[in-house]
Amino acid sequence: MTPDEIEALTFDVFGTVVDWRGGILRDGAAVSAKHGLSVDWGRVADAWRGRYQPLLSDVREGRRPWVVLDQLHREGLDQVLAQFGIAGLDAATREEFVRVWHRLDPWPDVIPGLDRLRRRYILATLSNGGVRLTVNMAKRAGLPWDAVLGAEVAQAYKPSPETSARLLDLPPARCLMVAAHYSDLVAAREQGFRTCYVWRREEWGTGEKNDLPADPGLDLVVEDFAELADRLGV
Amino acid sequence: MTPDEIEALTFDVFGTVVDWRGGILRDGAAVSAKHGLSVDWGRVADAWRGRYQPLLSDVREGRRPWVVLDQLHREGLDQVLAQFGIAGLDAATREEFVRVWHRLDPWPDVIPGLDRLRRRYILATLSNGGVRLTVNMAKRAGLPWDAVLGAEVAQAYKPSPETSARLLDLPPARCLMVAAHYSDLVAAREQGFRTCYVWRREEWGTGEKNDLPADPGLDLVVEDFAELADRLGV
Numbered sequence: 001m002t003p004d005e006i007e008a009l010t011f012d013v014f015g016t017v018v019d020w021r022g023g024i025l026r027d028g029a030a031v032s033a034k035h036g037l038s039v040d041w042g043r044v045a046d047a048w049r050g051r052y053q054p055l056l057s058d059v060r061e062g063r064r065p066w067v068v069l070d071q072l073h074r075e076g077l078d079q080v081l082a083q084f085g086i087a088g089l090d091a092a093t094r095e096e097f098v099r100v101w102h103r104l105d106p107w108p109d110v111i112p113g114l115d116r117l118r119r120r121y122i123l124a125t126l127s128n129g130g131v132r133l134t135v136n137m138a139k140r141a142g143l144p145w146d147a148v149l150g151a152e153v154a155q156a157y158k159p160s161p162e163t164s165a166r167l168l169d170l171p172p173a174r175c176l177m178v179a180a181h182y183s184d185l186v187a188a189r190e191q192g193f194r195t196c197y198v199w200r201r202e203e204w205g206t207g208e209k210n211d212l213p214a215d216p217g218l219d220l221v222v223e224d225f226a227e228l229a230d231r232l233g234v
Numbered sequence: 235m236t237p238d239e240i241e242a243l244t245f246d247v248f249g250t251v252v253d254w255r256g257g258i259l260r261d262g263a264a265v266s267a268k269h270g271l272s273v274d275w276g277r278v279a280d281a282w283r284g285r286y287q288p289l290l291s292d293v294r295e296g297r298r299p300w301v302v303l304d305q306l307h308r309e310g311l312d313q314v315l316a317q318f319g320i321a322g323l324d325a326a327t328r329e330e331f332v333r334v335w336h337r338l339d340p341w342p343d344v345i346p347g348l349d350r351l352r353r354r355y356i357l358a359t360l361s362n363g364g365v366r367l368t369v370n371m372a373k374r375a376g377l378p379w380d381a382v383l384g385a386e387v388a389q390a391y392k393p394s395p396e397t398s399a400r401l402l403d404l405p406p407a408r409c410l411m412v413a414a415h416y417s418d419l420v421a422a423r424e425q426g427f428r429t430c431y432v433w434r435r436e437e438w439g440t441g442e443k444n445d446l447p448a449d450p451g452l453d454l455v456v457e458d459f460a461e462l463a464d465r466l467g468v
Contacts, residue, residue: 068403122369132403135356135380146369148381152401167386169302169366
């Protein structure tokens with residue numbers, strides 16, 4: 001793959017662009033302080049994120065009709081609060097906390113990296129997050145997306161890469177999917193996308209990731225968006 | 235309507251945000267010079283734009299399946315070139331000229347106005363133009379859209395306002411539709427949107443518009459985006 005074969009970069013968002021775990025810890029600490037709770041928000045964050053795939057699967061496999069991700073986040077939070085025996089959060093507090101996913105911060109390299117990449121490429125989100133979530137996050141953080149695509153626009157989890165390529169009027173091979181999750185890239189590669197894995201070693205707060213096989217068969221593997229911009233020569 | 239009742243502004247694009255007629259004249263002059271043609275591009279522009287509604291109606295009323303606007307622009311151009319007896323433009327030139335709709339310039343007040351409005355409101359396009367067209371136009375001109383919605387995302391001409399409100403997770407009454415065409419605003423009002431008419435007296439190159447009735451029943455009527463920002467207090 002050469003840089004001029006690519007016209008658009010499509011980005012997974014949670015974990016790849018923004019630090020969901022750090023955001024939950026940050027807002028969780030504020031909730032603890034306000035309500036006088038002692039909570040291990042790291043465990044809550046991991047459990048909440050862990051509810052993600054099972055809830056998505058119910059929609060993906062047709063056991064329930066389409067709902068936007070906010071609703072799945074809401075149900076996941078209720079399950080996790082019950083699991084950890086965290087009581088005393090009123091409905092308004094829980095609803096506000098669900099929207100922490102709209103308020104996540106990008107990793108430090110993201111904004112400078114995207115500002116380089118946007119000069120040459122169309123930058124689109126291809127996330128399970130809804131349009132409003134992605135717009136709110138972008139306005140708050142200054143993420144310079146050219147288009148917000150993904151699950152809600154395609155009405156499908158995982159957002160269909162080919163729907164996004166069609167909306168961008170591009171053959172899939174002109175699109176580079178960027179994600180910190182190998183499974184996202186395998187799915188995109190099956191649709192003919194080019195693929196870039198980004199190490200986000202702190203996604204789970206551990207300093208390590210272990211989802212990338214020794215011979216991943218991807219077009220690029222980069223440490224962060226600065227290296228991605230370097231590799232694409234922008 | 236007060237400014238704080240509104241959370242998102244949804245914009246018609248052709249005529250409201252960008253000067254389609256001026257763009258066709260500009261690129262038409264370049265085609266004339268290159269190919270040694272004498273063409274009244276103003277008449278071509280008006281006739282091409284005039285082909286718009288009949289071609290859209292074929293899709294809207296189910297006489298043909300969904301196609302993206304580029305295809306309708308292509309067919310309209312071929313019809314207009316035949317109508318005016320303009321021969322000698324090869325396929326590559328015609329294809330390049332069809333994409334003039336991706337290269338239209340905003341009216342002079344647009345960028346400064348949007349830069350004020352974006353501080354407080356979500357700015358979304360709600361256009362018949364496709365996603366790629368709208369993205370190309372925005373990147374070229376620096377239009378700071380938060381989301382590209384409209385016909386292709388909704389898979390319907392005229393883009394359904396309620397689809398856009400749903401994607402923005404807003405009741406229609408929290409959305410202000412901004413258009414230089416009264417009929418667009420009547421349609422949006424029927425969906426519960428707030429409405430703002432923008433005089434674009436040069437849309438047809440005549441210095442005047444005549445589609446606004448004496449008692450239009452709209453929330454705002456403004457001269458340009460500077461006045462819109464003034465009226466919304468941003």
